[in-house]
Amino acid sequence: MAGREGLRPGGRSARVQASVHGAVQALMTRMERGDITIPVIAAEAGVTPSTIYRRWGDIQELLADVAVERLKPDMEPVATGNGREDLLAWAEQYAEEMSSKPGREMIRDVLAAQDGSGAYQCCNFTKQQIEVIAERAKGRGEAFPDVDAIMDRVVSPIMYRILFGEAPDAAHVARLVSGAMELISPALVGEPA
Amino acid sequence: MAGREGLRPGGRSARVQASVHGAVQALMTRMERGDITIPVIAAEAGVTPSTIYRRWGDIQELLADVAVERLKPDMEPVATGNGREDLLAWAEQYAEEMSSKPGREMIRDVLAAQDGSGAYQCCNFTKQQIEVIAERAKGRGEAFPDVDAIMDRVVSPIMYRILFGEAPDAAHVARLVSGAMELISPALVGEPA
DNA sequence: GGCATAAAAGCAAATAATTTGCGTTTATGC
DNA sequence: GCATAAACGCAAATTATTTGCTTTTATGCC
Numbered sequence: 275m276a277g278r279e280g281l282r283p284g285g286r287s288a289r290v291q292a293s294v295h296g297a298v299q300a301l302m303t304r305m306e307r308g309d310i311t312i313p314v315i316a317a318e319a320g321v322t323p324s325t326i327y328r329r330w331g332d333i334q335e336l337l338a339d340v341a342v343e344r345l346k347p348d349m350e351p352v353a354t355g356n357g358r359e360d361l362l363a364w365a366e367q368y369a370e371e372m373s374s375k376p377g378r379e380m381i382r383d384v385l386a387a388q389d390g391s392g393a394y395q396c397c398n399f400t401k402q403q404i405e406v407i408a409e410r411a412k413g414r415g416e417a418f419p420d421v422d423a424i425m426d427r428v429v430s431p432i433m434y435r436i437l438f439g440e441a442p443d444a445a446h447v448a449r450l451v452s453g454a455m456e457l458i459s460p461a462l463v464g465e466p467a
Numbered sequence: 468m469a470g471r472e473g474l475r476p477g478g479r480s481a482r483v484q485a486s487v488h489g490a491v492q493a494l495m496t497r498m499e500r501g502d503i504t505i506p507v508i509a510a511e512a513g514v515t516p517s518t519i520y521r522r523w524g525d526i527q528e529l530l531a532d533v534a535v536e537r538l539k540p541d542m543e544p545v546a547t548g549n550g551r552e553d554l555l556a557w558a559e560q561y562a563e564e565m566s567s568k569p570g571r572e573m574i575r576d577v578l579a580a581q582d583g584s585g586a587y588q589c590c591n592f593t594k595q596q597i598e599v600i601a602e603r604a605k606g607r608g609e610a611f612p613d614v615d616a617i618m619d620r621v622v623s624p625i626m627y628r629i630l631f632g633e634a635p636d637a638a639h640v641a642r643l644v645s646g647a648m649e650l651i652s653p654a655l656v657g658e659p660a
Numbered sequence: 661g662g663c664a665t666a667a668a669a670g671c672a673a674a675t676a677a678t679t680t681g682c683g684t685t686t687a688t689g690c
Numbered sequence: 691g692c693a694t695a696a697a698c699g700c701a702a703a704t705t706a707t708t709t710g711c712t713t714t715t716a717t718g719c720c
Binding site: 307308382385386388393394396397425426427429430431433434435437438439450453 | 500501575578579581586587589590618619620622623624626627628630631632643646
């Protein structure tokens, strides 16, 4: 990712980065994505365009950088008392957030960047959330599938449908969660009460 | 999709479209994606840049248009004699093609376009291929999962990993296929011989 | 704390891409 | 064939991007 940690976190650079990120987010709320250009962002941020070109290279890298930051989860998955319900609640919220217009735009921005590290980071954010749910379940003595299995059976289908077709509805998400939980007790796991 | 069927399929327009598509594909084999601009494409195609701007709007729409065309399957899935092996063979080839550098670039191009119809088309190409496998299996009296189930259990995880992480290896694809086939005879389906 | 160093930002000129108005070519339907 | 309008070409105007150079300011060292 361009323009992120690694170079000069000190005063001015950090201020410029924050200002540019803020400008992008502000502009997104009031114009179409196609009208947001680097000169426009620079004006909003009170910065000269060449600063943005030199730090981020092009607008796709900048938008991806902002999107990754916004996709970083800001809280732990809600705890309901058992792993299956935790996963279901998390998956429903995830599907809804990612299906929304801003959600889809952020994913698109992340994937459109040349630098693939943003997508990798987003995937890790998701894994970490699931890890929390899995650890909680195991701490209570429940069996819970591998994180990778949840990625394959729950996260991937949700994301695929958002990217390539129509967003999944709640019933479909519930079916995906059931399908994933079958990995624990293949025959015994029925529908939730 | 811009510049495609619907407007004037007749002589000159078709010739321009073909020429531009050909120029894009030719340029992709000999330069970096970042160096391919509309003026460069126009020169290669022997066309004036404003023609491209007017027909496709911007380079992302054009690249998406070309990518969709290239992602259209050019043959039926190979027939091995049973549905499970057909699916496995198809999935392995799909994963390999989509993981390759050109494959990943085409997917990225399709997803980066504003116009979401390209992604939808690609999803349908895949569904049609799976439909062929499913119909063949059913024609032989075999049970076979729904196309949508295959999309969720096999296609989605492959695509997710390509887009967000590392490409899946053959063993993983095989596991995905096994997981999907379990939907038919939950307890009885073992590993392939 | 002050000073040397170099990273990052600003500024402005040069280059390149995009848009647009208008004239010309050429599919398409009658 | 002929009228019509879509699509293209051309060139001027606008806008975005790159680049060389100067100035500001973090950062590390004494």
